[in-house]
Amino acid sequence: MNxxxxxxxxxxxxxxxxxxxxxxxxxxxxxxxxxLEKSLGDEKDLRLIDKVLSSGHKSVIEHQTFSIAFNDVSxxxxxxxxxxxxxxxxxxxxxxxxxxxxxxxxxxxxxxxQRARYAAAMExxxxxxxxxxxxGVPKEDARFVxxxxxxxxxxxxxxxxxxxxxICAMLDGRGRGFGEIEALGAQLxxxxxxxxxxxxxxxxxxxxxxxxxxLPTEIAEPDVARGGAELLSAPADAEGLLGAALGFSGRIxxxxxxxxxxxxxALITDARPRELELxxxxxxxxxxxxxxxxxxxxxxxQSPVIPPVIRALAGGRFVLxxxxxxxxxxxxxxRHAFEAQAAAAREALSMGMRPEDASYFxxxxxxxxxxxxxxxxxxxxxxxxxxxxRAQWEIRGVAMEMLRLLRAESPAVFEGYGASCRLGPCPEGxxxxxxPWERF
Numbered sequence: 001m002n003x004x005x006x007x008x009x010x011x012x013x014x015x016x017x018x019x020x021x022x023x024x025x026x027x028x029x030x031x032x033x034x035x036l037e038k039s040l041g042d043e044k045d046l047r048l049i050d051k052v053l054s055s056g057h058k059s060v061i062e063h064q065t066f067s068i069a070f071n072d073v074s075x076x077x078x079x080x081x082x083x084x085x086x087x088x089x090x091x092x093x094x095x096x097x098x099x100x101x102x103x104x105x106x107x108x109x110x111x112x113x114q115r116a117r118y119a120a121a122m123e124x125x126x127x128x129x130x131x132x133x134x135x136g137v138p139k140e141d142a143r144f145v146x147x148x149x150x151x152x153x154x155x156x157x158x159x160x161x162x163x164x165x166x167i168c169a170m171l172d173g174r175g176r177g178f179g180e181i182e183a184l185g186a187q188l189x190x191x192x193x194x195x196x197x198x199x200x201x202x203x204x205x206x207x208x209x210x211x212x213x214x215l216p217t218e219i220a221e222p223d224v225a226r227g228g229a230e231l232l233s234a235p236a237d238a239e240g241l242l243g244a245a246l247g248f249s250g251r252i253x254x255x256x257x258x259x260x261x262x263x264x265x266a267l268i269t270d271a272r273p274r275e276l277e278l279x280x281x282x283x284x285x286x287x288x289x290x291x292x293x294x295x296x297x298x299x300x301x302q303s304p305v306i307p308p309v310i311r312a313l314a315g316g317r318f319v320l321x322x323x324x325x326x327x328x329x330x331x332x333x334x335r336h337a338f339e340a341q342a343a344a345a346r347e348a349l350s351m352g353m354r355p356e357d358a359s360y361f362x363x364x365x366x367x368x369x370x371x372x373x374x375x376x377x378x379x380x381x382x383x384x385x386x387x388x389x390r391a392q393w394e395i396r397g398v399a400m401e402m403l404r405l406l407r408a409e410s411p412a413v414f415e416g417y418g419a420s421c422r423l424g425p426c427p428e429g430x431x432x433x434x435x436p437w438e439r440f
Contacts, residue, residue: 003072003151004105006184008191010067010157013041016195018063019160020045023052046196053199061196064160068188069153074105076148076309076360077180079290082297083306084166087158089298094291094364095140095392100130104149107357108179114353121344121361122147128337135330140392141321143291144365145337148309163192164203172207177356213308215355219346220316222338225287225367227319227398231405232371233282238410242267242376245275259412265440268380268416269423276377279413281406283372285398289319291364292394295386301378305371310359312366313345319365319394338363379406380417388419389433416440 020039021032028035039045052060070081082089104122106115125147132142158166169175170185189200235241243254252266252275267273285296290312297304316338324334345361374382379402385391386399406414420427421436 005071006187007069009069015064016041022060062159062161067157072151075150075152078152086162091154094143102151141323146364148362149360168207173210216314219342222316224320225317227287229401230284234409239412277375279376285370287367289365295395303373312368313362317367383417384420
């Protein structure tokens with residue numbers, strides 16, 4: 001698949017001994033260090049680990065970690081990968097880095113005619129990106145015309161249990177049918193098998209039954225849409241539940257009068273506000289761009305439901321930045337990019353291109369809806385980052401709408417939520433906006 005590569009750059013072979021020792025510690029006498037001394041990282045340890053895993057006790061392999069470099073993969077593959085909940089990522093920012101010469105991934109198996117149509121469309125969008133910046137549009141807004149075949153580079157670190165699940169999802173689960181994702185999964189499988197042979201093959205069959213979302217083949221006419229948020233679910237009595245949790249923990253008194261301002265402030269500035277985790281809120285986030293989606297997906301402590309990327313292309317909705325709308329020449333160029341891409345995608349599909357491959361025609365500014373659920377502790381963290389004036393403008397707008405809904409639903413809980421400066425000093429240093437929120 002072109003230049004797409006997934007390379008395990010750190011695998012910590014010494015961790016195999018820890019995994020084997022963890023397989024022994026629950027059933028053998030001795031201290032942790034004494035049991036570790038029995039583990040030599042040899043074939044005997046591998047057989048033990050395999051036996052324990054086959055019995056369903058998979059936590060033992062979580063002591064093995066991997067760091068992976070994803071090199072020149074598409075943004076489509078990046079989106080798939082960063083949805084892994086139990087992993088850490090660092091991605092090259094498309095807000096600050098010029099991606100004009102990044103290049104793009106071309107799916108394998110295209111006919112000559114399909115390949116020519118594909119290349120013409122993608123090269124035109126890269127030209128549009130450069131032309132928008134030449135008109136003074138900032139990179140963070142010009143990027144909305146970049147296609148999802150754009151090459152991306154990032155690092156990922158995760159434990160072996162999560163990597164097994166990810167590889168299986170790439171080969172047999174929801175990544176099935178996407179040639180690039182399957183190829184990256186095969187690369188990772190080969191490298192993982194060198195350390196733990198046969199482990200992945202035993203897990204793969206249960207992923208084969210993963211239900212697959214139907215991929216659309218009709219492309220709607222492009223049109224601008226505004227983003228927003230809708231609160232779908234909330235605790236029936238958030239204040240009462242939180243007050244009861246504080247009373248139970250005994251750390252911060254709720255008092256007979258309920259949640260006072262001082263009690264809430266003490267809780268949300270505490271280093272471990274565990275009580276907030278009992279409050280769960282569900283949202284439908286409407287009309288967010290694929291570029292904005294990556295900001296949501298990077299938050300680890302949430303439960304997201306994210307449709308396939310091609311639905312954003314098929315729906316036709318796209319974001320229009322103020323910096324583009326302010327310049328008639330830039331807006332005309334920008335709108336034409338979405339119209340031309342829709343026409344190119346329709347033509348490619350009419351030529352027999354699979355919808356999996358047509359997914360790469362989606363532009364970063366195409367929009368879709370997602371569902372998410374976060375607890376109040378994660379929402380506190382989310383708002384500190386995303387309600388900040390330094391946040392990307394689109395996700396900040398959505399975050400402010402979410403905060404408005406939360407305050408209307410549970411004012412005593414969420415009155416103090418907002419950017420980091422609402423509760424303490426700004427963490428942005430020299431990049432601070434210099435205009436802090438009114439302190440809570």
